[in-house]
Amino acid sequence: MENKEVCLARLHQWFDIEGWSTEERVNKVVNSRLQIAYTRWRNTLHTTYKKLVEEGISPREVCPKVDLSMAKWQAACDFIEDEKFQVKKNKVVLWRDTHISKKNEGQFVNSVAQSLHDIMIVKKSQPVNEDEEPPSEEAILESTLDRRSQYIKGMRHGAEVVRGRQSSSYMVANTELKEKLEEQRIALDEQKKEMEACKEQHSQEIDALKAQMAKMEKLLHTIIG
Incomplete structure (x- = not known):
């Protein structure tokens, strides 16, 4: 102080x-x-x-x-x-802890922080193939947030610092969190479009195959008489 x-x-x-x-x-x-x-x-x-x-x-x-x-x-x-600084937490849990309001019964500081945390949990719980390694905590954070100047956006390092009034780090993070959430939303929309495109292409290929088989059956019936 x-x-x-x-x-x-x-x-x-x-x-x-x-x-x-x-x-x-x-x-x-x-x-x-x-x-x-x-x-x-x-x-x-x-x-x-x-x-x-x-x-x-x-x-x-x-x-x-x-x-x-x-x-x-x-x-x-x-x-x-200092031992408090050296203690390492689960990185997703650490990110959550630094975006929780202690004055509001442990609620997230805003809806953007809540949404980003939900995205991290989804990525962490996604199944992987047997020959693949599950994504690390840091990889999940990097893909959901961003890396800047050797540290990850939205992550505080070290021991908890006592502050007066409202924590200013919460206000500073709002704009960056909103921008990153929008990027995540756009990326998810693109993935959905790609999946729909693949589904449509697959459906067209099946329809074409069915039409070809129908023609072959009609031709066989004509030949056999």
Whole structure:
């Protein structure tokens, strides 16, 4: 909360935002933009941390960002190495948990989030052939949502962050979720059209075969007399 107040104070010094302190809508927009910046920065640090580990470098021995002090990088390492951050959930369940309103008896934050979750569950339950591997949790998320900047849209990483008022991440996700849901709807419509086309073609082929057999039978009757 203290860091948030510092950011708000600096923004107030640099920019003259009309209605900041009097209009709830403006306040929510500012909170949303701060949340976006924070989430992207945190994910960037996490990606950098993992890359150093993969390269055999101890993350705590080198600060990878020129605009980040060693003390702040050490604090980021503490956060990343915390047991709460390290716990891995089922990714579909994790996505669901981050789109549930705690103030509304566990309901989804909006109908779009509910629809996307339903699509994930359908994809997860679809049967596969014996020689095929079932889709992974990450593959289901990628096909339903999108991948951007090394992380999946709509997914928060790390421990739960306590926020004041309404969670701004919910508001930020609305537009992207609606766009992705529309893409999924269009894709499903295309699949339905392809299935109908195949069904129609198959029906025409059967009709043609029946007509050909009828002609052959008529010809045989003529020959036999």
